[in-house]
Amino acid sequence: MTKVRECLVHPVSVKLLKQGHPWVTADNFSNRFPRNEEFVIAMDERKRPVALLINDPLHKSIKGRVWSTKFPFDREALHFTASIQARIENAVMKREQMSELKERDNYYLVFGEADQLPGLFVQKLQDRILVQFYTGFWTRYKGILQTTFQEYFPEITDDKVWFQTRGETQASQKLPQNAGEQGKREEFHLQEFGIQYWIRLGGQYDHGLYTDMSNIRQIIKPYLNKDTKFLNLFSYTGAFSLWALKNQSQDVVSVDLSPKYIEWLQNNLGLNADLDHTKHQSMTMSVEDALDDLHKAGRKFNIILSDPPSSSSDGNKRTSAITNYKDLISRMDKVLDKGGMMIVFLNTHQVTAQKFERVITDNLKELKLNYTVRDRLRLGGDCPTLKGFPEGDYLKGLILEKKS
Ligand SMILES: C[S@@+](CC[C@H](N)C(=O)[O-])C[C@H]1O[C@@H](n2cnc3c(N)ncnc32)[C@H](O)[C@@H]1O
Incomplete structure (x- = not known):
């Protein structure tokens, strides 16, 4: 049996590993992991083995990902291929038991660390699969x-x-590649809760429908009805807008800066003849300008959903979604009816759900706005999270109700 190299890890990493955290991040210890080994065994300062790690010397910040905490580690490494298959089987079986997934063609078969397949995410997209490596x-x-x-x-x-291959650095962000034909691009449609969406693979980083949001679309369904006037900010290809229309909303406005995504949204609408297109309006402009225009025009909504990119740049300055929220809430409030709901999201592992809620409630206080937190939204269903692993719990949302 080949011996897996044993490497000392930082005492803080040891503590985190023992608490169930699945990563060893870059530091003076992990930066010295061997360059050419697939695995390393993490050891504490008394040279006791703690975990078998997948070794990733080329990753900027995550040098090791826990594969097993079961002894003996050499044997765990030897049986690696069989374990991959067993873990995939486990993940697939879990999804098979989720009845809610029968209502959509898109769902995660594997969701990384939470399925014990660190850095591996696999989406079923109708009769295709998209395997994503982090x-x-x-x-x-x-x-x-x-x-x-x-x-x-x-x-x-x-x-x-x-x-x-995906990641946080530009160098790691690659386009999807087809396994059968190099350079292939493909366009097809699939359904989620009875709505058809265009999916594009090969030509861009994201394929057009955020599957990790599908579960949330289902959760907000009880808020949507024939009285709903729905404003979808940062609409992308319009999944939440089409969902609002499907649930009989009387007025739906979608706002996105990108003409490409607004056109994609219109194409999505074109696929769904059962939806009443006359109730929908697209605005191709910044959310800030759109909110000002809607306010000037005296328009009012009773649900406003905001799902901004975690950070954005206007060419000069990079701003984060969390710091922009105070200004955004102030503008959103001007077009929200009393008794209406703001559904605000933050899409980053760098801010915890608790901190997000604190910042938003502080913003409301500073703006002297009277709202209560009606509900909290998290990843769930086919996108599970792991206790003690905030990095995997990247999506957080709040439903705020306007009291006066
Ligand atoms: C995270 S995606 C939103 C995903 C969408 N909520 C969904 O579930 O399909 C962010 C979108 O915000 C748009 N965007 C970024 N900055 C913007 C701005 N200042 N105003 C309007 N849209 C913006 C991008 O073009 C992108 O489509």
Whole structure:
């Protein structure tokens, strides 16, 4: 049996690993992990083995990801391939038992660390799968991953498998690649809760529908009805707008800065003849300008949803969504009816749900606005989170009700 290299890790990493945290981040210890080994065994200062790690010397910040905390680690490494298959089976079976997933063609089969497959995310998109790597480690296991999924879903032929490397640095952000044909681009539609959406693979980083938001669309359904006047800020390709229309909303406005995404939204509308298009309006401009225009025009809504990118740049200055919220809330309030709801999201692991709520409630106080927190939204369903791993719990939302 080949011996896996043992490496000392920082005492703070040891503590976190023992608490169930699945990462070892970059520091003076982990930066010295060997360059050419697939695995390392993390050791504490008394040279006791703590965890078997997937080694990722090329990653900027996450040097090791926990594969196992079960002894003996050498054997865990030896049986790695069989364990991948067993963990995929486990993840797929869990989804099979989720009845709510029967209502959509898009869902996560594997959600990274929470499915014990660190840095590996796999979406089923109708009869395709999109395998996303957040660590370069997985690249050499493409073949095994592909055949394992094809055993469960024989309809997924090689040309229906897509791979993509993703990450926080620009260098790690790659376009999806088709397994059967290099350079392929593909456009098809799939349904989520009875609504059709265009999906595009190969030509852009994101494929057009945020699957991690699907569960949230279902959760907000009880708030939508024939009296709803819905304002969708940062609408992207319009999933929340179409969902509002599907649930009989009387007035839906979508705002996005990008003409490409607004056109995509219109194409999505075009796929759904059952939705009343006359109740929808698109505004291709900044959310700030749109809110001012809507206010000047005397328009009012009873639900405003805001899902901004975690940070954005106007070419000169980079601003984060959390710091922009005070100004945004002040503008949103001017077009929200009394008794109406603001649904505000933050999409980053860098701010916890508690901190997000504190900042938003502080903003409301400073603006002297009277709102209560009606509900809290998190990842869930096919996108599980892991206790003690805030980095995996990146999406947080609040439903705020306007009292006066
Ligand atoms: C995270 S996506 C929103 C996803 C969407 N809520 C969904 O579930 O499909 C962010 C969107 O905000 C848009 N955007 C970024 N800055 C903007 C701004 N200042 N005003 C309007 N749209 C903006 C981007 O073009 C992008 O489509």
